[in-house]
Amino acid sequence: MPIAKFLSASILFAAALSAQSIAGQWDCTVTVNGNEIPFRMEFSGTGAAVTGNFFNCDERVISTGGQLQEGALRLNFDQYASRLEATLKDSALEGRYGREGRWNVFRAHPGTPPTVADAAGVPNIDGSWEIPTKSAKGESAWHFIVRQKGAEVSAASLRIDGDTGALTGSWRDGKFVLSHFSGARPNLLETTPAANGSLALVQNGRTKLVALRPASARAQGLGEPTDPFHHTGVKDPSQPFTFAFPDLDGRTVSISDARFRGKVVVVAISGSWCPNCHDEAPFLEELYRQYRAQGLEVVALSFEEGEQLQSLARLRVFIKRYEIDYTVLVPGEPSQLAEKLPQAENLNSWPTTFFLGRDGKVRGVHAGFAGRASGDFYAKTKHEITELLDRLLAESTSAAAR
Numbered sequence: 001m002p003i004a005k006f007l008s009a010s011i012l013f014a015a016a017l018s019a020q021s022i023a024g025q026w027d028c029t030v031t032v033n034g035n036e037i038p039f040r041m042e043f044s045g046t047g048a049a050v051t052g053n054f055f056n057c058d059e060r061v062i063s064t065g066g067q068l069q070e071g072a073l074r075l076n077f078d079q080y081a082s083r084l085e086a087t088l089k090d091s092a093l094e095g096r097y098g099r100e101g102r103w104n105v106f107r108a109h110p111g112t113p114p115t116v117a118d119a120a121g122v123p124n125i126d127g128s129w130e131i132p133t134k135s136a137k138g139e140s141a142w143h144f145i146v147r148q149k150g151a152e153v154s155a156a157s158l159r160i161d162g163d164t165g166a167l168t169g170s171w172r173d174g175k176f177v178l179s180h181f182s183g184a185r186p187n188l189l190e191t192t193p194a195a196n197g198s199l200a201l202v203q204n205g206r207t208k209l210v211a212l213r214p215a216s217a218r219a220q221g222l223g224e225p226t227d228p229f230h231h232t233g234v235k236d237p238s239q240p241f242t243f244a245f246p247d248l249d250g251r252t253v254s255i256s257d258a259r260f261r262g263k264v265v266v267v268a269i270s271g272s273w274c275p276n277c278h279d280e281a282p283f284l285e286e287l288y289r290q291y292r293a294q295g296l297e298v299v300a301l302s303f304e305e306g307e308q309l310q311s312l313a314r315l316r317v318f319i320k321r322y323e324i325d326y327t328v329l330v331p332g333e334p335s336q337l338a339e340k341l342p343q344a345e346n347l348n349s350w351p352t353t354f355f356l357g358r359d360g361k362v363r364g365v366h367a368g369f370a371g372r373a374s375g376d377f378y379a380k381t382k383h384e385i386t387e388l389l390d391r392l393l394a395e396s397t398s399a400a401a402r
C-alpha cells in the first residue's frame with residue numbers, strides 16, 4: 001500500500017475511534033464485596049468532552065471531567081476522589097470504579113426500556129416501617145420509608161447518620177429487588193412480604209433484617225428510632241462552645257473571632273467523604289443565604305481522610321459543587337473527632353450539627369441529616385432546624401456577653 005494511502009487510512013481509523021459515542025442511558029453494575037449492584041448511568045459528549053452521571057432517584061451526581069479515546073473511557077468524580085475506567089468493546093463497557101486500593105469491577109451495556117411488571121397480585125408495602133436493631137451507636141430501630149407505584153418501588157433506610165440514598169426496583173419472583181449506587185453507598189436490598197404483615201429484608205446478600213409497621217413495633221414493646229435532637233449533647237451546657245482550627249489556606253479561625261461575636265452560629269461536623277454530609281451541605285448554604293443578614297454564621301468542621309489532608313482536592317470540589325459561602329475549617333482526620341471536640345458527648349454521627357445561641361452556648365444538637373430520599377423526614381428535618389434558628393435569631397443580642 002502506498003505510504004500516502006496508508007497514512008490516510010490510519011487517520012480515518014483514528015478519527016472513527018475518537019468519534020465513538022456512548023451517549024444515552026446505560027444499565028450498569030458494580031461488584032462490591034461479591035455483590036453485583038445494578039444501577040443506571042447516563043453519558044453524553046464525545047472524545048475529550050465526555051460526561052457521565054450517577055442517579056440518586058431524581059438527583060444527579062455528575063462527573064467533573066472525562067474522555068473517550070480509542071475505546072478507553074475515563075471519568076473523574078472529584079467529589080468522591082474516585083474515577084471510572086472502562087473499555088468500550090462490542091457495545092459494552094467493562095472496567096473498574098473507585099480509587100487506588102479501592103477498586104470495584106464495573107460493567108455496563110446500553111439501556112433498555114424498563115419492563116413494566118403487571119401490578120396484579122403485587123402486595124402493597126407503601127408507607128412507613130421500622131427496622132428493629134441494636135446498632136453500635138445505641139439505636140433501637142431505623143426508619144424504613146417506602147414509596148410504591150404498582151410494581152415499582154423506591155425506598156430508603158433512615159439511620160442516625162442519615163439515609164441510605166434512594167433504593168429503587170420492582171417486584172420480581174415473589175419479592176421486591178431494590179438497589180442503589182450513586183458513586184457511593186452501594187446497596188442491594190431484597191424485600192419479601194411475610195404472612196404476618198412484616199417484611200423480610202436481605203441486605204447485600206448477607207444481612208437479614210425485618211421491617212415492622214410502627215404500630216406493630218409498639219405493640220411488641222420494641223424501641224423507637226432515635227430522635228436526632230436527643231442523640232448527641234455537650235458535657236456542660238453552661239459553658240460556651242469553643243473551637244480554633246485552620247481554614248483551607250492554613251489560617252486559624254476561632255469562635256472567639258469578632259465575626260462570630262453576638263451571632264447565632266451553626267457548627268456542622270462534616271467531611272467531603274461523607275454522603276450524608278453531601279445531602280446536608282446545600283441546606284446549610286440555603287440557611288446561610290437566607291439568615292446571614294439577621295446574624296447567622298455557619299461553620300463546617302470538615303474532618304478529612306489522611307490522604308486528602310495535603311491537597312484538600314476533594315474538599316475544594318465539595319465547596320465548589322455546593323457553592324458554599326460559609327466558613328469551612330479542617331480540624332484533622334475523622335479518627336480525631338473526639339480529641340478535637342472534647343466538649344461533645346456521644347458524638348458519633350456524620351454529620352452532626354451544633355446550634356449556638358448569641359451567647360455562644362449550645363442550644364441544640366442534631367445528629368445526622370435525612371436527605372431527599374427520606375421523603376417526609378427530609379421536610380421535617382428542614383422544618384425543625386429552621387424553626388430552631390428562627391427562635392435563636394429572635395433572641396436579644398444582649399445575651400451575647402461571653
